Amino acid sequence: MTASRLALSLGDPNGIGPEIVLKAAAELVPAQRERLTVFGPRCALEHAAQVTGLHTTLASLRLREAGPLVAGEHQPGVVSAAAGRSAVASASAAIRACQAGEFDAVVAGPHHETAIAQAGIRFSGYPGLVAQVCGEPEHSVFLMLVGGGLRIVHATLHESVSTALARLTPELVVNAALAAHKACRAMGIVEPSLALFGVNPHASEGELFGPDDQRITVPAAERLRAMGLQVAGPQGGDALLADRATRPADAYVAIFHDQGHIPVKLLAPxxxxxxxxxxGVLLASTGHGSAMDIAGTGQARPDALLRSLRLVSGWPT
Structure with missing residues (x-):
């Protein structure tokens, strides 16, 4: 993936987002920093500059005020509706600017879902927000985690297992797999191979553990193969991942949130x-949260944010 102009939103301004944005920017060469425009409240960045001493870095950044906070609303480490509202507003502004052609991709800082819920905003993660802002169906945008040598796309995300199972269809799984295939090709993989997790343990062992895989993942895999894609499974996620040494896949399709998150976060904490x-808009974000326990202390590391910036930009490490 290569993007020359990036919109970077702060995420929750009361979390570590402002701090890691400044620290990440400080590690970029000037020519790379010039391609960034930061979206978020200035007061949060100014406070982060005081904590980190990166006043010169802040002065070198283009800033577009978005999701402004009034006096007293910027409180590092505090979960609040104002901060949740700001995170969604700054990310939405960056997505709209990218959709308008001003930028090639969006990189978003970590949000806090409880803060967003306190603001009364329906939110199921950045994929849903991208879909909403772009006017696309929510089920057409998916989360892919990249880390630890894995790429895992999620057919469902932030919802209960019962809710996810009720809306799972072969079409949804096929769409997730096709999105993963397209993303892998954008990363330079000419003929991506995919592997599909089952719904139930051992992909139901036929129907021993229920009819769900015969209803959902088996027909999805058949449709994908009929399209000419290389697809392994459905199979239990533990078996697919254990076989990586001998039968690696370029991307895996997880059915539920934890199926995909646990292995990536174990390998790339x-x-x-x-x-x-x-x-139509590519958004990358950190694979971690807003770390309210250390927000405003200067302890946060920008590693994941830098990886996200470099992943979509093609900038060297």
Whole structure:
């Protein structure tokens, strides 16, 4: 993936987003920093500059005020509706600017879902927000985690297992797989291979553990193969991942949130990138949260944000 102009939103301004944005920018060469425009409240960045001493870095950044906070609303480490509203507003502004052609991709800082919920905003993660802002169906945009040598796309995300199972269809799984295939090709993989997790343990062992795989993942795999794609499975996720040494896949399709998140976060703790794929706007974010326990202390590391920036930009490490 190569993007020359990036819109970078702060995420939750009361979290570590402002701090890691400045620290990441400080590690970029001037020519790379010039391609960034930061979206978010200035007061949060100014406070981060005081904590980190990166006043010169802040002065070198283009800033577009978005999701402004009034006096007293910027409180590092505090979960609040104002901060949640700001995170969604700054990311939405960056997505709209990218959709308008001003930027090639969006990189978003970590959000806090409780803060967004306190603001009364319906939010299921950045993929849903990309879909909403771009006016596309929510089921057409998916999350792909990249880290630890894995690429895992999620057919469902932030919802209960029962809710996810009720809306799972072969079409949804096929769409997730096609989005993963397209994203892998954008990363330079000419003929991506995919592997499909099952719904139930051992992909249901026929129907021993229920009819769900015969209803959902088996027909999805058949349709994908009929399209000419290389697809392994459906199979239990543990078996597919255990076979990586002998039968690696370029991307895996997880059915539920934890199926995909656990292996990536085990292999790449605090260092994974999250891609919202399937829409006209590409958004990358950190694979970790807003770390309210250390927000405003200067302890946060920018590793995951730097990886996300480099993943979509093609900039060297």
């Amino acid at each position: 605090q260092a994974a990138s999250a891609l919202s794929i399937g829409a």
